[in-house]
Amino acid sequence: MTNFGNLQNEIYFAGLSGAVPPLPMTAAGLEDLARTTLSPEAFGYIAGSASTERTAAANVAAFGRHALVPRMLRGTAAADARDLSVEVLGTRLAAPVLTAPVGVLELVHPEAELAVGEVAAELGIGSVLSTAASTPIERVGAVSGENWWFQLYWPSDDEVAESLVCRATAAGAKAIVLTADTPGMGWRPRDLELGHLPFLQGKGIANYLSDPVFRSRLAVAPEESVEAMQMAVLTWVSMFGNHSIRTSDVARLREWTDLPIAVKGIVHPDDARAVVDAGASGVVVSNHGGRQVDGAIAALDALGPVAAAVGERADVLLDSGIRCGADIVTALALGADAVLYGRPWVYGLGLAGKDGVRHALRVLLADLDVTLGLAGFASVAELDASVLGG
Numbered sequence: 001m002t003n004f005g006n007l008q009n010e011i012y013f014a015g016l017s018g019a020v021p022p023l024p025m026t027a028a029g030l031e032d033l034a035r036t037t038l039s040p041e042a043f044g045y046i047a048g049s050a051s052t053e054r055t056a057a058a059n060v061a062a063f064g065r066h067a068l069v070p071r072m073l074r075g076t077a078a079a080d081a082r083d084l085s086v087e088v089l090g091t092r093l094a095a096p097v098l099t100a101p102v103g104v105l106e107l108v109h110p111e112a113e114l115a116v117g118e119v120a121a122e123l124g125i126g127s128v129l130s131t132a133a134s135t136p137i138e139r140v141g142a143v144s145g146e147n148w149w150f151q152l153y154w155p156s157d158d159e160v161a162e163s164l165v166c167r168a169t170a171a172g173a174k175a176i177v178l179t180a181d182t183p184g185m186g187w188r189p190r191d192l193e194l195g196h197l198p199f200l201q202g203k204g205i206a207n208y209l210s211d212p213v214f215r216s217r218l219a220v221a222p223e224e225s226v227e228a229m230q231m232a233v234l235t236w237v238s239m240f241g242n243h244s245i246r247t248s249d250v251a252r253l254r255e256w257t258d259l260p261i262a263v264k265g266i267v268h269p270d271d272a273r274a275v276v277d278a279g280a281s282g283v284v285v286s287n288h289g290g291r292q293v294d295g296a297i298a299a300l301d302a303l304g305p306v307a308a309a310v311g312e313r314a315d316v317l318l319d320s321g322i323r324c325g326a327d328i329v330t331a332l333a334l335g336a337d338a339v340l341y342g343r344p345w346v347y348g349l350g351l352a353g354k355d356g357v358r359h360a361l362r363v364l365l366a367d368l369d370v371t372l373g374l375a376g377f378a379s380v381a382e383l384d385a386s387v388l389g390g
């Protein structure tokens, strides 16, 4: 047992000698501090969503429309015997949480993906490494323990896509997460107002620059000169956007790797059924944190119908709007097997590197642990819709 909730005791006892936690104890507090600490470009890129940002707001608001109805006097397990573990896509996790794939982490801190992979492994949860990482797959895989997955942005050059998948498989990834909702970049006013797209500065393209197939497309190695690097960036631009991927391509991905495949960015039950028919064993219900289609349905509102559509045929994960322990309990009650945690730990990374990521993740996991126990549950496995009063 992991006893994530023990963070409470740790802080209160340290408080006896006058110590207080170095960072805020809520996701909102981390965001507020990041707003005044990070550069406007970095903060705008992370906090920003598409257009009016109403889907980003809806993601969070949707959790507020569900209330937990805690059960009392059930003689449940002591805090140190509570079991938060789950198995998703064949991966055993100490809690139903993985860090969401987030690109270009060098924008906020040089430790970037290495910090996230290491801390997730230390805590026994999972991490999903972005294609748009600032650090090559092999280096991140080497420090990320056993429970990391690779997120694929399928480039318009299929041979580059296959190469990325083979590299991730060889580096020890336990699953491939194909992101379906980003055939191109969403309309993002905060970035547009600053004229800021990090990739054009060569940030977040380390997996391409280190890829033998991508490099074979370049006339001159990017290390040779500033002009050669600019050509590599333009080659990236020409291959990042890819509107041609279809459901049937999941079957092609299936041929490149034996790893389980999840498709991320699904909100329609028909799309969920189709990708499972094509060979996916997981679906991530997500609208990319409201960064792609503004006006889209809140992720939590899409969860129930998607979970009903796939039934026992696939695992269901959810992201977009997870901010506290009760949000995870709600998502699991509505049919998710686990959640991906996004922006709050990115603020932690920006504020204090690896320590900040650890802080943000421990706060979430402790809140989940305490909430679960107080609601009358001894394990995550026992959670079902009845916690919502049914």
Ligand SMILES: Cc1cc2nc3c(=O)[nH]c(=O)nc-3n(C[C@H](O)[C@H](O)[C@H](O)COP(=O)(O)O)c2cc1C
Pocket (backbone or CB within 6 Å): 045, 046, 047, 100, 101, 102, 103, 130, 131, 132, 151, 179, 264, 286, 287, 288, 289, 290, 291, 319, 320, 321, 322, 341, 342, 343, 344
């Ligand atoms: C700065 C940033 C970069 C992201 N980069 C990626 C990415 O490279 N690949 C991907 O599949 N999703 C990416 N996402 C989406 C996240 O994986 C996740 O779906 C989203 O952050 C969930 O919303 P929330 O953070 O508001 O909870 C990114 C999100 C943010 C905020």
Ligand SMILES: O=C(O)C(=O)c1ccccc1
Pocket (backbone or CB within 6 Å): 103, 132, 182, 185, 204, 288, 291
């Ligand atoms: O910024 C994003 O949300 C994102 O997912 C992304 C990552 C790399 C390239 C383009 C978009």
